Amino acid sequence: MEDTTIHAKSPGSALNSTSRYAETRSPNQEQSLPSLLSFVHDQSSRPITLRFEDLAYAIKSQSGEDHNHSSQNSNSNSTRTLLNGVSGVVRPGEMLAMLGPSGSGKTTLITALAGRLPGKILGSITYSGQPFTNLIKRKTGFVAQDDVLYPHLTVIETLSYAALLRLPKNLTREEKIQQAEIIITELGLTTCRDSIVGGPLIxxxxxxxxxxxSIGQEMLVNPSLLLLDEPTSGLDSTTALRIIATLKGLARGGRSVVTTIHQPSSRLYWMFDKVVVLSDGCPIYSGQTGQVMEYFSSIGHVPRFNFVNPADFLLDLANDVSPTRNQDEHPQDNQGRLDNIEDRNSIKQFLISSYKTNLQQLVKDDIHQHFYDTNPMIQETSHSRSCDKQWTTSWWMQFKVLLKRGLRERIHESYSRLRIFQVMSVSILSGLLWWHSDLSQLQDQVGLLFFFSIFWGFYPLSNAVFTFPQERPMLTREQSSGMYRLSSYYFARMAGDLPMELVLPTIFVTVTYWMGGLKHSFVTYILTxxxxxxxxxxSQGLGLALGAILDLKQATTLSSVIMLVFLLAGGYxxxxxxxxxxWLKYISFSHYCYKLLVxxxxxxxxxxxxxxxxxCRVxxxxGIKHLxxxxLWWDVAALGVMLTGYRIIAYVALRMIKLH
Known part of the structure; x- marks a missing residue:
């Protein structure tokens, strides 16, 4: 193994001129991120040049979705174009911003560049001359607009678990944890290192x-290409500036950085090297940020004021608004040009046409310039092709990390005060209602046994239905990043269910069994x-299957109907x-549970x-004879088949939705 000793560099070596905007750090913390991450030697430090040319993407839209589009797209099953002829190039060390109003196609474009857009994409996307592969995926970091994080984990736990899953197996556990610590220092998260991440309700x-x-999770693998969707959304101007300054430093470290941004301030705008401006999925500009005002001035769009935020001006143009100085001061000089715009029905159409006439070929020339550079990524060896089919960590390591992370996150929910109160209150109330019943009250005792089967059929089912719908965003993100196998996640989830879901039922039965006056036999109590x-x-397996197959609303509705059917067909x-x-009773697990309890x-x-x-014989x-x-063993076998079958169905359903 290579030497993994980390050497500090002089302050500000990575952030250069943008360091004044970054988090305040002590001199010994001001280290160059590229050098700090150099020991992640899975070839991820090799630069990637991202090229995309004439991208087009369309989806089928239902009636009413395209009310803002032309009448030719208003049919009940029309095609809506989200991207049309978008081109650009991002080289190592450059940071590209995608601008445009809401609905202009920014998220669609960056999702396509990250290799996560479903359906067919027309045009060409290459990564240093290669198509998107698993090898490229492991060298690419993608940060979605919404932060998908476990709320109960601390910052260091979140990054440590990600490091254990994503970093290569030839690094020790200590080195992976050290990598997480380095990321925390570099991103200015030291003060909140041991704070929980939190969420909407926490x-x-x-x-x-x-x-x-979220950015740190992607930076753990030292990606050569980093894509971010609205990284400044919902943040104040100072925090947004720090985020962009951090990204600027990462780009200067030799990475290609692409980000969408809705309405940046002028300070943020001038930190980008290149900009792509979209309007209804079509580009109206693609090129250097410093040349954007000159270009639009050349086609007759000059801002009314001398000092204007270029981003605001661009968004006005993309939104079909163009208050220009020339129009106000010399309207007669612009009459011909305005007539030209009117012939194209709108400013927007004029800008799209001007892009095709004046810029499109220049952008393509830039894309193909030095296309055949000597780049390690282009010269793919047999070793890299073999790595393309490998996971960074073993199945067993993935299972252990996911199990530990799952237990750490879910213990707060499974043993919350509300859930404990809920179970214990029902347990004590049941014990009091059936207080010291005996064989002279056989009907009551049989009713208690049936209550056991129904309550501990409905309760875990109603909880398990929420599992996969709630975890699907996290599972989708991590599977798309190639962090782990679906099978390792699924088996870790199943193993984690045992301590999380079986403790409260055991306590419930212990309290109610002895209070309810059931048979005073320790063996019978254990069997019960x-x-x-x-x-x-x-029951939990059925809930997992429903949650994996259906959306949350459908799953909760169907689970209620199923439990009602099982309640009526249970035999009581x-x-x-x-x-x-x-035949309904033969598919009811409550029926078999009730029979076994009796x-x-x-x-x-x-x-x-x-x-x-x-x-009389019991x-x-x-109420028992007709059961x-x-x-007994047939009933056990029936429950065993259901236990296995429901979980297989849930796994197959997760596999079929093609998370990655």
Whole structure:
């Protein structure tokens, strides 16, 4: 293994002129990020030149979606064009900004460049001459507009777990943790290192710190290409300036940085090297930031005031607004040009046409300039092709890290005060209602057993339905980054369910069983507990499958209907189910759980007082006799099939949605 000793450089070596905007750091913290990350030697430090030419992308739109577009696109199943003829190039050391109003196609474009846009994209996107592959994906960092982070993890935990999953296996655990510490220092997160990230309902770090944590997760692998969607969205001007200054320093370290930004201040605008301006998916400018005003002046659009934020001026143009000095002061000189614009129906169409006439060929010439540079990325070796098919860490390492991270995050939810209160209050109330019942109250005891099967069927099902819909954004982001296999995530999730979901049912049964006066036998109590836990896992499996297949609203609705059906077909309320619908009980896990609870609670020869001085067999009780006792192992097998089957369905559903 190569030497991983980290050497400090002189202050400000990476940020250059933008360092004055960055977080205040002590001299020993002011280190060059490229040098700090140099020991991540999976070839990710090799530069990438991003080229995209004549990109076009369209989707099928339903009726009403295209009300802002021309009538030819207003059909019930029309095609909506989101990108049309967009071109540009970003070389190592450059930072490109994509400007445009809302709905102009900025997010679509950057998602396409990140290789995460579904459907067919027309045109060409190359990464130092190569198409998008798994090898390129591991060299590319993508930060979405919405920060998808676990709210209960601290900043250091978030970055440490990401480092353990994303950094190559030839680094030790200590080196990976050290990498996370370096990122925290470089991004100015030292003061909130041990603070939880937080979320909409949980107070945590500030919005700017959350954004830097998201950037830090991508910087862990020292990406050659970094793409960010609206990194300054919702941030104040000072925080936004610090974020862009950080990105500027990363670009100067030899990376290609591309970001969308909605309405930057003039200070932010001049920190970018290049800019692409979109209007309704079409480019109206692509080139150097310092030449943008000169270009628009050359086609007759001069700002009214001498001192104007170029970004504001560009957005006005993209929004079909062009208050120009020449129009106000010398309207007669511009009559011909205005007539020309009117012939094209709008300023927007004139700008799109002017781009095609004046800039399009220049942009393409820039794209193909030095296209065949001697670049290590172009000269793909057999070693890199083999690495393209490999994961950075082993399956077992992924499983261990994901299991530990899942337990650390979910313990707050699984053992929240509200959930503990909910379970314990129901447990104690049930124990009081069935207080010290005995065989003389056989109907009540059987009712308690059925309540066990129903409560611990509905409760875990209703919780499990939310699992994958809530985790899907995180799973999608991490799978798209190639952090881990879906199988390692899924098995870690299943293993983590055992301590998270089985403790409260055990406590519930322990309290209610003895308070309710059920059989005073430790063996029977253990068997009852095992059956309830078995039922919990089966019910949870059904909830996971529903959540993986359907969206949240559909899954919650269907789960309520299913539990109602299982409740009625469980064998307690309706004893003689009509033959044409009696098959429902065979798919009800509550039915099998209820039968097993009755079968371990009572013996075949046990009797109860069915009249004055008259004793009858418990198994001849009308509420038990129709259950068909004596098939214990078949009932266990049926639950076992459901336990396995539901989880297989959930896994296949996750696999089929093609997260990556």
């Amino acid at each position: 107070r945590g770090v500030s919005g700017g710190e959350r954004k830097r944590v 507990t095992v059956i309830i836990l078995f039922n919990v896992l089966v 309320y309706v004893r003689q189910i009509p033959p044409f619908i009696s 079968e371990v609670q009572y013996t075949e020869h046990e009797v109860y007082e069915c009249g004055i001085g008259v004793h 198994f001849d009780y009308p 068909g006792m004596g098939n």
